[in-house]
Amino acid sequence: MAVMVIPDSISDPVPDPAPDRDAVVCRDLRKSFGSVRAVEAVSFTLRRGELLALLGPSGCGKTTVLRLIAGLERPDGGTIHLGGRMVSGPGVFVRANRRRVGLVFQDYALFPHMTVEKNIAYGLAGRDNRRQRVAEMLALVGLDGLGGRYPHALSGGQQQRVALARALAPQPGMVLLDEPFSNLDVALRRQVREDVQRILRDAGVSAILVTHDQEEAMSLADRIGLLFDGALHQLGTPRDLYERPASRRAALFMGAANLVPGHAQGTLARTPLGEVRLIQPCRGAVEVVLRPEELILSGAGDGAPAVVARQTYTGARQDVWVTLRDAALSLHVTCHAGALWQAGQPVSVHVDGAALAFPALPDSTSAV
């Protein structure tokens, strides 16, 4: 029998002791479009200088949360505080142009009829040191000398940085980034990601990043908020989410995992791989979450006997799929690319360390 409780949505445990010190405080945010509930009871806090990633599959409501914070949508309920000031709440709605929130759009939304300089200066209307500030921003994003160009004459990565510079130029209280890397090709993405992270750190600005790419979220963010179906499912550091996912679904979303059926009694679970130590005690029919790198293959040993089904080599490592002898169970294992395993080769499978287990679903037998 299952004993572990899976929360449908969770709240940030810290109930904002010093609201003026936090960049964003969202409480119980709700928003529907017609009959579609895009955001349901979302609460979280963005600390000053922090980079938070909102992660989730497409359609989970993460972009809507961003648009609510920017003031481009009106919430149906809940409150938003920016730097201690309520900008959205009962009887309060501060318009987007009065919020001092920078937003980097997924498609950058650079003004095509303005040069790079004019784009960056756009949010500086009426300020004294516009020229100087534009030069600073160009230097910050590494585009000195390109101020006179038009957006269409820039590469995707350069457009990205212009969009970031434009959002940062008016010194906003915080910056929101909506899928900022999704329009870049893979080769460019890693480089631009590092650039953006550096720029945000140098500017010392608090930021929320929306993405559906867990690797992107993990490599960039201080904390990750995992959103499913409009609700905040789990909030924590990248390591928390990967190693202590709150649910089976979260575990699968955060990375490849084998779900091995077993029977738990306290901190031990009996599985086709033998006894597995559990991080949290559990009882009854369970699925043990085993990441591919938590399994160890050896040519001969006292582990569970299996046969290599297939193997792919990706340079730094190899992915091996093995089938257990005694159970109709296929497992995904990654190991370093020393000697390569061959299909048909008999192997022995070990579990390295302790694992998480979740109460089994009625029909769950598969590995992912």
Added chain:
Amino acid sequence: MTQRRFALILFAVSLPLAALLLLPVGYLIVRAGAVEPERAITYLTRPGTLRVAGRSLLLMATVAAAACAVAIPAAWLTVRSDLRGRRAWTVLLTMPLVIPSYVGALALVSALGQRGTVRGWLAPLGVERLPSLYGFWGAWLALTLFSYPYVFLSVRAGLRGLDPALEEASYTLGRSQLATFWHVTLRQLLPSISAGALLVALYTLSDFGAVAIMQYNVFTRAIYLRLSLDLELAALLSVVLIALTAGLLAAVALAERRGTYYTRRTPRPPRRVRLGRWQAAAQAFCGLVVLLALVAPMGVLALWLVNGLQQGEALRDVLAPLQRSLRAAGLAAAVSGVAALPFVFLQVRYPGPLTGLLARGAYLGYALPGVVVGLAFVFLGANVLHELGARVGQADYRSLGLLVFAYTVRFLPQALGPARASLLQVNPHLEESALTLGRSYPRALISVTLPLMRSGVLAGAALVFLTVMKELPITLLLAPTGYDTLATRIWSASSEAFYARAAAPALILVVISAVSLVYILEPDG
């Protein structure tokens, strides 16, 4: 046959075809150039000529400006506001396109003129006279009312293609709604606005019907009037007019090319602005435009029809002109549809400077006002064909064949557009796979490419058909004696002030144009 050989044959066919299309206007230009320079300069700098040029430019600029003033708010209301009934308003505001300018002008004169319907209504109130509609104001009003939809459609398309993220970006950067509209929205719309306004300017400069009925002496009417007095001076005026229209067309092309810098994609539908207490004013604005540009002229036509029937006009009399219009338009459509094929094929499949030049020659008709094409043929007829005809014992050079030829010169571009679009959609790999399956190149084209192009070619031919149906100046100048069509029937009824007789042909033309509107609204049409 190899592709190369086939292309050479196509080239050999389309070269003389292009030459034939260019011949009349070329002859016109050569003859205009043959006028002694001194005489030409004296004529062109005469106060009378300068006044004609001034009127043309004034009318062009004021009509384009007025069309923008009407169309930009209308487009914004129907796309970006919560205007009630915006779908219906969109259709109604586009509908004035179906009214040929001379029909609309005639209706305006009859309704608002000094002896018109409205004066009749106002007479009991003691209004004896209305200001004269003839001249600038009448021409300006008629052309604005029946051409503003070009700007309306263009700006609507621009507004719909606008990425809402641009405006949102402006808000998040701290700018107000008004500042955003000015700095971002309007700037984004400039290409659409200028493209639409240039089309209206071209329409105004080329129009003959409305200015003739309003008796406003601009280039087209001056050429028409000069024609019977001095052909060579009319040719001189035509060359000036061609230069103006060609300049406008170049500007249109430039505006469209500039427009392509802008990303046109709509990830989300734009948000609509709530009109609130402005709703009633917006409704009144749209209502007034539709009343003037659509309801009034259509009402006048209906009134004429009823009056005419009461006075014993027989609807039967319309049948013969209708048949003649159908025959001429059908022939022109067939000829244009077929003639378009080699040009389009060379341009799309063998792009290069030479084929580009050929295609540009075929598109020449866009730059030629109907009056100029008519004049070119009259010129050719009077000087060349007349002698040929005299030898074979035919006194009049005008014939149905010549009429269809002239229509083709003028309207071939309308057939080229859709045919080109449809060929661009046929992947050349399809032809190549037919080749690898053993078909010869011409057979591959006939069995694969042509069937796939059919809808585009037919659409182009249909567009030519519908435009020829309502064409006026070429028909007036070149139709053989006794060959009166719907358009010439309306024209003669207007000059004799027998408005009732014009009603039935006019209504038929409006219905036919309404069909053509469907093509105009197609993105590629």
